[in-house]
Amino acid sequence: MGVDLGELIEPEEIGFEDLHNKELAIDAMNTLYQFLSIIRQRDGTPLKDSDGNVTSHLSGLFYRTINLMENEIRPVYVFDGEMPDLKSKESSKRRKKREEARDEWEKLKDEGKISEAYSKATQSSKLTGDMIEESKRLLDAMGVPYVEAPSEGEAQAASMVGDEVYAVGSQDWDCMLFGADRMVRNLTSRKTRKSSGGGTKKISVERIELENVLDELEVSHRQLVWMGILMGTDFNPDGVHGIGPKTALKIVREHDSLEDILEEDKVKDTEFENDPELIEEFFLNPPVEETSYEFGEPDKDEIRKVLVEDHGFSEKRVNSGLKKLETALESRQPGLDSFV
DNA sequence: CCTGCAGA
């Protein structure tokens, strides 16, 4: 969760074809967490193998990655490193919230309140170290590269946008605060989604460029970070009471320094979870590293071992995925004997 | 989220 700039910005709708042959630095935690929350049965139970290990993240990662590669998009997954001190308070709060949600989910499930149970289940998602390791193992087997960030994955991904990497792939706007020049959202193969009203809503890939955001809002990158701090970020999730996107924008436009903003009437009584100056500094200069990675060939036996042998995936479905993967790679590097 | 199937 983080900053919601969607109310202020109209993202540009694009298609997968606009990302042909482009590398995307995909925020791995964001993506896996999304899978874990969403890939569930009606009552909120995640997919599990016969030993009771959750497998939702592997299912999502496998099929999503194949879909990207079928569209000749080149994903590089970026994992989180060491948790920054700024996040430790929020992290323990989230753990507590997760545990409460888990208890309520069990209760509602037993009472047969299926849809209420589902929404609690999504809030109870916990990405464990084992899940992360297995995800990396699957990516290795698929020949898909990943890098480990020194600190926040979003920050690392943001720093990679440039010559090789076209954009950050994430649902989370925070990568813009970390200075990503470009991000893309909704990297899903589905074209529609059920809306709350009951109908279906069209969903398309969205492209957001930092330069355009700053132009449209008429703020600097630094001021965008201040907006985040006012609205709430991972490092001060409560933000300032009563300040949403519009008020935040108005306030930052009227000031030249964070110090001045903190003295504003609306802001000055706020108890921040962390020193706002430190939050500002972290967004503007996060720990990132030069990284190297390369795309490899898929090891089909290893993929089958991870998914079918170890976690009870249907061999038929996995094989059909492998077939798609193979054709995707063939079209990327057409051989001399291919008829095109 | 995803695939695969049924029925239009």
Add this chain to the structure above:
DNA sequence: TCTGCAGGG
């Protein structure tokens, strides 16, 4: 060919 739905692990 498209859309909606069930079930995946």
